[in-house]
Amino acid sequence: MTQKNHVTVVVITHNRCEELRRTLHHMTTLPDAAPIILADNGSEDGTAEMVRSTFPSVRLLAFEDNLGATGRNRAVDLVDTEFVAFCDDDTRWQPGSLTVGADILSRHPSLGSVTGKCLVAPSLVEDPITPEFRESPIPGPDWLPGPAVLGVMAGLSMFRVQAFRDVGGFCEKMWLGGEEELLALDLAAAGWWMVWEESMVIHHEPSVSRQRVRRRQLGIRNTLWTLWLRRPVRSALRRSHVVLRSAPKDLKTVAAVLEAFASAPWVLRNRRVVPNEVEAGLVLLEQPQANSVGRRYVD
Incomplete structure (x- = not known):
């Protein structure tokens, strides 16, 4: 059983052609590389042309408009594997991490998602939100392979496609920015568990091109x-x-x-x-979230 048979990677991008080029080069040359669907949210910088010429194996969805997170939903509509790993144009899954995520989801059919550890380039320090996941106070069953969580980070997470589709994916009205929170709550309300996994590592090189x-x-x-x-x-x-x-x-x-x-x-x-049981978990998270520097609303 190989990871390739079970995972599709979905990438979203908007006007970040050169950053996307580096990310796709990385993702297509991984030892455990998986098929990629790229949702290009109305880029006007030659992104679609670059992908067609340089990465012909990548399935390109070139939208006329910027659909935000909804672009991921459109890509998942085309996924025919059991799991989907989301990747942004400035995040890069590290060697073996796609395999780790697929193995965890394969072994635990009640898991809806697994979120990995984020290291921020260039110094590769842990993302500030990492302690919130690692030290999650959410109680869970003994079979869980890691800390139970009530949140996900899209570019760092692998989902069971059935679970993602069951709850309708990302909310179209939210567009982009914190859209993961609602998805996670809907997964939990539907009975899906979510976990964090230390050995599933993703590097994030924050784009300088963002509003x-x-x-x-x-x-x-x-x-x-x-x-x-x-x-x-x-x-x-x-x-x-x-x-x-x-x-x-x-x-x-x-x-x-x-x-x-x-x-x-x-x-x-x-x-x-x-x-009630999901709300009880959210109450447990309130103090850790209040203390988290990763939750500050700053530009």
Whole structure:
């Protein structure tokens, strides 16, 4: 049984041709390389042409518009393997890590996802959010192969395709920025377990080409949406206060709040509070998340 028979890698990109070139070169030359589907979110910098000429084995989905995280959903629609590993244009799975993820998911059919350890280039220090996963207080069954978690990082995670499809993938309205939180809660509510795995390593070389202020706005907006879509009212109020207290006091934060508030009818129509056992786990995470430098809303 080889990992190649079970995993497809899905990459999303937007106007990062040279960074993507380096990532695809890395991912296609891994000893455990897997088929790749690239979701090009409306790039205008020659990305599609570069992929067609340099990486003919990569299946290219060239969208006219920037679909954000929804581009991943479109790619997963085409996946015919049991598992899918998500990879951004600035993240690179390290040798053997795709095999590690596939082996873990193969051995544990109740697992919906496994998230790996992120090392940030060039110094390869651990991503600040790593302790939150490694030291997760979420209780789980004895068979779990690692710490139980109630969150995922898309570019660092492998999913069981059935689980991903069962919950509808990433929320299209959220577009991009913290979209993983809602997906993770829906996986947990559907009965899927998620774990973190130390030996599944992904390097992240943060792109210099990103709209940091807008990403911060989207992160705040989407976090508020997730709270009110899935948490009980008391918890949503408490956590909203924490989020806004930690956010910069500027017009961009105000804009994010106004965006979130403007979609209140949509939130109410789609509100489904998580089961009590999932909410209990989220409460356990509140203090670690409050102390995490990886949860700061900064540009």
